Amino acid sequence: MPLPTALRRPLKSVFRVPNGAPVLTVLAALALAGCNTLGLTDETKDGGTTLYPCPAVGVLDxxxxxxxVTGAGTDLTDIVAKAEIGKVVSSCRYNVDESTITVDLAFDGLAELGPAATSRNLTLKTFVAVTRRFNAFDKKQVYEVPVTFEAGRRQMGFVKTVEGTVLPYGGTADGRIYQILIGFQLTPDQLEYNRNVSYIPIR
Known part of the structure; x- marks a missing residue:
């Protein structure tokens, strides 16, 4: 199924994402992992193959x-902080007996304190949403990502893992009927800001 224009950064399938593991480490583990490390049973199949495709995963445009921002937010000095999502990785497993697909994913990012910051602690709101081919929306979960800036640093990286998203399938359907979108949970004002103000990447 072709991906919608809103689905950005299509992902490469990898093995199960460990809790808290840096994304680059997860990618490196792909070359080292073997089937015996997956703990597969007779009714469980590793996804990411032609026979057992994983759902498409990407960042919502x-x-x-x-x-x-603080105040009117019309000046650079009004910026409290900004953050961006970087690399995303995912994996999936099929339970053939129960006709379910379990998806694990992880994404990293970078946050930066602005001139108006009054604290070195920041809480970012992110989301993971599941859509289906014949439904615009299936389910959505919001996750908070805490970021603490070390002394003397105005930029900090973060990693978020979301494991165990279970999706049903059946008949001739498979993981391709699903798309999983991630992004920051934006308020209407933040969404409007993104649309109207040119963003300068942190990286």
């Missing part, structure tokens, strides 16, 4: 960055 327009939600890959967020800018937190």
């Amino acid at each position: 327009g939600t890959d960055h967020v800018t937190l």
Whole structure:
């Protein structure tokens, strides 16, 4: 199924994402992992193959960055912080007996304190949403990502893992009927800001 224009950064399938593991480490593990490390049973199949394709996973266009402002937010000195999503990885497993697909994913990003920051602690709101081919929306979950800036640093990286998203399938359907979108959970004002103000990447 062709991906919609809103689905950005299509992903490469990898093995199960460990909790808290840096994304680059997860990618490197792909070359080292063997089938015996997956703990597969007779009714469980590793996804990411032609026979057992994983759902497409990507960043929803327009939600890959967020800018937190104070006051009118019309000047650079009004910026409290900004953050952006970087690399995303995913994996999936099929339970053939139960006709379900379990998806694990992880994404990293970078946050930066602005001139108006008054704290070195930041909480970012992100989301993971599941859509289906014949439904515009299936389900959505919001996750908070805490970021603490070390002394003397105005930029900090973050990693978020979301494991165990279970999706049903059946008949001739498979993982291709699903698309999983991630992004920052934006308020209407933040979404409007993203649309109207040119974003300068942190990286």
